Amino acid sequence: MIIPLIDSVIYTMLAATTPVVLAALGVMFTNFSGMFNIALEGMMLVSAFFSVFVVDITSNLWLGMIAGIGAATILGLSIFFICHYFHAEIFIVGMGANLIATGLTTFMAVQLKGSSSLIFENVPKLRRIAIPIIENIPILRGLSGHYVIDYLAIAISVICYILVFYTPYGYHLRTIGKDEWVAKTLGISITKHQFISYLWCGFLCGLGGAVLSLPVGVFLGGPVGMANGRGWLAIAVLCLGQENPLNILAAALFIGATSALSDLLQVTTSLSPRLLMALPFAAALIAIVFYMAKEHKTSLGIKI
Amino acid sequence: MGNNVKSYLEMREITKTYRTYDHAVVVALKGANLRVRKGTVHAVLGENGAGKTTLMEILAGVLKKDSGTIYFKGQKLEVENASQAFAQGIGMVHQRLSLIEDFTVAENIVLGIEPTNRLGIINLEQIEKKVSKFFQESGFALEASGIVNTLSIGQRQKVEIMRALYRGADLLILDEPTSALTEQEVQDLFRLINVFKKQGKTIIFITHKIEEVLDIADELTVLRKGRTIGEGQIKDFSKKEIIQMIMGEPISLRIERIPLRKGKILLSVRDLSVSSNGNLERVKNISFDLKEGEITAIAGVSGNGQKELVEAIFGLRLPATGKILVNSKDITNLLPRGRREMGISYIPEDRMNLGSSLKSSLMENVIVDKYYKPPFSERGWRQIDLCKKYAEKLVSNYNIKIPDVDCCVGTLSGGNIQRVIIARELTTDFTILIAQEPTMGLDLGSIKYVYNLLLEMRNEGKTILLLTSDMDEIINLSDRILVMYRGEIVANLDNNLKPITKEEIGEYMLGIKRQNHIELLG
Ligand SMILES: Nc1ncnc2c1ncn2[C@@H]1O[C@H](COP(=O)(O)OP(=O)(O)OP(=O)(O)O)[C@@H](O)[C@H]1O
Ligand SMILES: [Mg+2]
Numbered sequence: 001m002i003i004p005l006i007d008s009v010i011y012t013m014l015a016a017t018t019p020v021v022l023a024a025l026g027v028m029f030t031n032f033s034g035m036f037n038i039a040l041e042g043m044m045l046v047s048a049f050f051s052v053f054v055v056d057i058t059s060n061l062w063l064g065m066i067a068g069i070g071a072a073t074i075l076g077l078s079i080f081f082i083c084h085y086f087h088a089e090i091f092i093v094g095m096g097a098n099l100i101a102t103g104l105t106t107f108m109a110v111q112l113k114g115s116s117s118l119i120f121e122n123v124p125k126l127r128r129i130a131i132p133i134i135e136n137i138p139i140l141r142g143l144s145g146h147y148v149i150d151y152l153a154i155a156i157s158v159i160c161y162i163l164v165f166y167t168p169y170g171y172h173l174r175t176i177g178k179d180e181w182v183a184k185t186l187g188i189s190i191t192k193h194q195f196i197s198y199l200w201c202g203f204l205c206g207l208g209g210a211v212l213s214l215p216v217g218v219f220l221g222g223p224v225g226m227a228n229g230r231g232w233l234a235i236a237v238l239c240l241g242q243e244n245p246l247n248i249l250a251a252a253l254f255i256g257a258t259s260a261l262s263d264l265l266q267v268t269t270s271l272s273p274r275l276l277m278a279l280p281f282a283a284a285l286i287a288i289v290f291y292m293a294k295e296h297k298t299s300l301g302i303k304i
Numbered sequence: 305m306g307n308n309v310k311s312y313l314e315m316r317e318i319t320k321t322y323r324t325y326d327h328a329v330v331v332a333l334k335g336a337n338l339r340v341r342k343g344t345v346h347a348v349l350g351e352n353g354a355g356k357t358t359l360m361e362i363l364a365g366v367l368k369k370d371s372g373t374i375y376f377k378g379q380k381l382e383v384e385n386a387s388q389a390f391a392q393g394i395g396m397v398h399q400r401l402s403l404i405e406d407f408t409v410a411e412n413i414v415l416g417i418e419p420t421n422r423l424g425i426i427n428l429e430q431i432e433k434k435v436s437k438f439f440q441e442s443g444f445a446l447e448a449s450g451i452v453n454t455l456s457i458g459q460r461q462k463v464e465i466m467r468a469l470y471r472g473a474d475l476l477i478l479d480e481p482t483s484a485l486t487e488q489e490v491q492d493l494f495r496l497i498n499v500f501k502k503q504g505k506t507i508i509f510i511t512h513k514i515e516e517v518l519d520i521a522d523e524l525t526v527l528r529k530g531r532t533i534g535e536g537q538i539k540d541f542s543k544k545e546i547i548q549m550i551m552g553e554p555i556s557l558r559i560e561r562i563p564l565r566k567g568k569i570l571l572s573v574r575d576l577s578v579s580s581n582g583n584l585e586r587v588k589n590i591s592f593d594l595k596e597g598e599i600t601a602i603a604g605v606s607g608n609g610q611k612e613l614v615e616a617i618f619g620l621r622l623p624a625t626g627k628i629l630v631n632s633k634d635i636t637n638l639l640p641r642g643r644r645e646m647g648i649s650y651i652p653e654d655r656m657n658l659g660s661s662l663k664s665s666l667m668e669n670v671i672v673d674k675y676y677k678p679p680f681s682e683r684g685w686r687q688i689d690l691c692k693k694y695a696e697k698l699v700s701n702y703n704i705k706i707p708d709v710d711c712c713v714g715t716l717s718g719g720n721i722q723r724v725i726i727a728r729e730l731t732t733d734f735t736i737l738i739a740q741e742p743t744m745g746l747d748l749g750s751i752k753y754v755y756n757l758l759l760e761m762r763n764e765g766k767t768i769l770l771l772t773s774d775m776d777e778i779i780n781l782s783d784r785i786l787v788m789y790r791g792e793i794v795a796n797l798d799n800n801l802k803p804i805t806k807e808e809i810g811e812y813m814l815g816i817k818r819q820n821h822i823e824l825l826g
């Protein structure tokens with residue numbers, strides 16, 4: 001009885017981690033380049049919409065994924081260009097992008113199908129991929145049977161780690177985030193790296209959005225929307241993981257675990273489901289407070 | 305005409321105007337000229353704000369000139385950014401340090417030219433080894449794996465210099481590389497410069513220390529207010545003439561210091577131990593007192609715990625053990641603001657990060673330690689007009705070159721930023737001043753001004769703790785000299801009894817000699 005429960009908790013945890021870690025890695029790149037992008041929610045939303053929409057038209061999941069990534073990237077690059085050429089304040093533009101994403105996807109959904117939430121009956125859906133052997137081992141079983149993007153997310157975290165800490169690109173990127181003056185004196189192009197970081201952010205949020213809609217063939221528009229706060233959780237995850245992609249993955253897993261816990265409590269207890277849905281957000285807040293307190297102490301040279 | 309240029313480097317009629325966001329206009333260069341011959345050390349001199357850094361940053365590709373032409377190696381030089389200038393063989397050590405604080409020394413040294421393997425991966429260990437070897441060969445004692453934020457400003461300057469040398473350049477620009485270096489370190493640098501020269505390379509050297517110019521440079525160019533007002537061979541000038549040319553008047557740093565009667569104790573440090581972030585014990589069980597009307601200097605080779613000691617006294621770092629008392633009140637657990645209210649004032653060595661907020665206006669920078677107190681705030685309201693008047697007063701008293709007090713401090717020349725910090729810290733009701741490298745980057749005129757101010761304050765009965773790499777400054781100003789070596793005080797010398805010599809201090813600094821317990825009590 002208890003083992004299948006653990007299986008399912010692990011399974012949900014991993015599934016809940018994917019969009020958050022992808023978006024968090026995306027915002028990590030923009031943070032490094034000194035142009036912190038807060039429009040993750042919006043970028044995931046447009047991707048969720050366009051990926052499932054293109055799958056509906058073409059019946060091709062890969063094209064859908066590409067469309068989602070493309071849409072998120074276009075939104076990201078618009079933010080970049082507006083800020084770069086018109087010296088707009090990045091947070092305001094990011095807020096605007098979030099609002100536009102909600103408005104645009106809801107509007108298009110209503111125009112196309114007459115409802116802000118779409119259920120596509122006959123589209124192909126992402127298939128679960130079982131890992132041989134592991135799928136039969138209790139407890140570890142929860143690691144198997146995920147979608148391709150879930151596995152990809154883990155691989156991307158590791159790749160990002162190598163990229164950030166062991167390649168010249170990573171060094172240059174971090175240099176810009178820490179001190180633009182240093183980058184300037186060493187001839188590291190700030191604009192170029194900011195542009196590339198927005199490409200990264202578009203790609204990663206695009207994947208993160210696609211993994212929301214493609215497995216189920218559903219798009220939820222409206223004020224809450226399909227991203228449902230995951231873009232904001234990703235920013236919290238970045239605060240916890242700082243500049244290390246593996247720490248970001250760990251922090252996202254923590255958030256994923258609280259989501260799984262929240263799901264579990266919703267079915268096993270009579271606590272208010274609405275309240276339980278706030279659990280990951282509350283957990284993120286508390287974790288950040290503790291993290292900051294610790295940081296403060298180390299900066300004063302206190303041993304912990 | 306371009307090809308009949310004889311000089312190795314020739315900058316002609318360079319102009320540069322800065323425009324800040326609030327539309328203030330600063331003309332930094334009004335047609336400056338510079339001619340440098342190959343294989344020489346060329347000193348570029350001038351008072352604070354003369355335009356030296358601006359001219360050099362244009363050459364190094366960091367800034368764009370408005371007009372004028374540059375010929376380098378017989379060709380017209382047009383560079384867009386620092387890496388293009390570097391590709392042409394121009395390297396620069398910037399006055400404003402350009403190191404990443406959380407990277408290691410080795411990482412900073414190779415930043416921008418990181419060697420990789422075939423897969424594009426960096427092998428840090430290998431880099432550290434290579435950099436260590438390079439340090440050893442050049443005779444500079446630096447730890448390749450150390451994190452930069454644990455280093456003092458002097459050590460950071462060394463890292464910057466080593467970076468420029470490591471990368472190699474035909475023309476090396478050194479913009480005030482020695483402002484926080486000790487004499488010994490300067491000599492080490494000069495040795496390297498001479499090696500460089502022998503290889504047929506060319507050095508442009510900026511400094512405010514005339515002895516260094518006489519020591520190392522072959523030729524000089526003097527700038528004033530954005531124009532070249534003099535050039536020539538060093539051997540044709542005397543020290544006095546050079547000073548006259550730079551400042552427009554003769555200046556001597558000699559000052560009168562009359563011993564005072566010892567007053568009461570203002571600050572005591574008792575059995576203080578402080579650890580660095582890496583948990584190494586950097587200050588070991590130190591005790592001393594600062595008395596009214598006394599300037600106490602702490603001498604020592606950088607990296608012997610001075611940084612951690614000062615941070616602990618001002619509350620930037622909690623000590624592991626021990627106490628700090630002001631007027632017999634324990635302040636060990638107070639935050640920096642609390643300590644300021646107890647009468648401590650602090651001129652940090654790191655003027656860009658700790659000393660000022662580069663993105664804030666001058667006005668904000670000079671009231672940041674007192675904006676919440678009357679008369680700067682009354683009943684919870686800030687008195688903007690009064691703050692502005694106050695800032696304007698400081699600008700004129702300290703002769704800070706700034707278009708208006710709303711301009712941000714980041715746009716000032718290095719020496720002028722230092723003046724802002726000094727103006728703020730000395731214009732308060734303090735009784736205890738911790739002054740770290742107070743004259744770093746200042747021109748002779750301002751150094752003289754600061755010396756006189758410090759003495760005046762001491763004569764009023766304040767106490768000053770002076771930490772500086774400039775041995776002459778220590779000997780001229782201080783009543784008492786404490787020498788730190790490996791985290792301990794190894795000598796307590798009274799400079800009023802009989803004048804202490806540099807050599808004497810040097811022996812203690814290098815750990816060759818050490819006083820016994822009774823001598824240490826003073
Ligand atoms: N980014 C900037 N924006 C506006 N004005 C600037 C900027 N940088 C320098 N200036 C101004 O240009 C003038 C020349 O500055 P520069 O830094 O070249 O002087 P400097 O000769 O190097 O002085 P110092 O000896 O103090 O280092 C100064 O008046 C300074 O205020
Ligand atoms: Mg300068």
